[in-house]
Amino acid sequence: EIVLTQSPGTLSLSPGERATLSCRASQSVSSSFLAWYQQKPGQAPRLLIYGTSSRATGIADRFRGSGSGTDFTLTISRLEPEDFAVYYCQQYGRSQTFGQGTKVEIK
Amino acid sequence: QVQVVQSGAEVKKPGASVKVSCKASGYSFGSYPITWVRQAPGQGLEWMGWISVHSDDTNDAQHLQGRVTLTIDPSTRTVYMELRSLRSDDAAVYYCARGGGISALDYWGQGTLVTVSS
Numbered sequence: 016e017i018v019l020t021q022s023p024g025t026l027s028l029s030p031g032e033r034a035t036l037s038c039r040a041s042q043s044v045s046s047s048f049l050a051w052y053q054q055k056p057g058q059a060p061r062l063l064i065y066g067t068s069s070r071a072t073g074i075a076d077r078f079r080g081s082g083s084g085t086d087f088t089l090t091i092s093r094l095e096p097e098d099f100a101v102y103y104c105q106q107y108g109r110s111q112t113f114g115q116g117t118k119v120e121i122k
Numbered sequence: 123q124v125q126v127v128q129s130g131a132e133v134k135k136p137g138a139s140v141k142v143s144c145k146a147s148g149y150s151f152g153s154y155p156i157t158w159v160r161q162a163p164g165q166g167l168e169w170m171g172w173i174s175v176h177s178d179d180t181n182d183a184q185h186l187q188g189r190v191t192l193t194i195d196p197s198t199r200t201v202y203m204e205l206r207s208l209r210s211d212d213a214a215v216y217y218c219a220r221g222g223g224i225s226a227l228d229y230w231g232q233g234t235l236v237t238v239s240s
Contacts, residue, residue, distance in 0.1 A: 016184070050226040052167075059217055059233055060159075060167065065226035072228075103167050107226060109181055111157070113167040 017042055017106050019114035027122040034091040036117045038104035043084050050105045051080055051089045053098075054116075060103065064089065094119070124148040126220060128231035134208050134238055141204040142234045144218035152176045155222030156201040158192065160214040161233075168214075172222030173201060205236075213238045 018041040028034055038049075046067040052060040062071040064080035067087060077092040091098055099121050104114040129143040144156060157172040171182030173192040180192050191204045205212060216234045219227035 059230035062226055062228045111169040116166045
């Protein structure tokens with residue numbers, strides 16, 4: 016099973032700042048099968064990025080995914096108030112796993 | 123528009139089974155798998171398994187030790203997740219989502235709270 020480790024666990028930032036979230040895999044992941052999700056309290060997760068760098072429908076261009084092999088990154092260029100949430104990376108394919116999440120909180 | 127609607131909250135005793143339904147609409151039902159994910163209180167997302175609507179092929183997480191069964195009723199566009207031999211640590215919100223296999227999870231149900239208590 017591929018283990019995904021996200022860092023940091025919590026990111027404390029102010030609106031307008033840049034957020035950089037990391038997702039490291041225990042073995043190489045196909046870049047076609049790496050996704051990022053956003054989850055707010057009491058809500059279902061929402062797909063942000065699939066295939067490492069493709070934005071899902073309706074996702075703002077301040078969200079950018081990048082990476083390859085075992086190291087992947089989600090960058091939020093300028094945090095908006097609605098971006099404070101928990102973010103999960105996921106590797107998918109026949110078997111899937113999620114990272115443990117990074118909470119982006121208001122500083 | 124694409125919609126994924128799940129059945130309501132359940133309360134079960136340890137050792138019992140629970141069956142949660144997931145009804146999809148607004149797209150070609152056979153074109154996408156359905157995946158199940160759960161989230162224990164205050165915890166992260168845990169992948170449980172997925173089922174191909176097209177071929178009935180399934181794949182479920184090893185840590186569930188064969189306790190989960192995914193089935194489809196194409197006539198009602200509904201997918202079911204049954205979890206047997208419930209334990210207290212199975213208490214969680216259970217989500218279904220469109221996608222799985224080579225597809226990311228792009229539409230999610232609202233979640234179903236399963237409580238396990240004697």
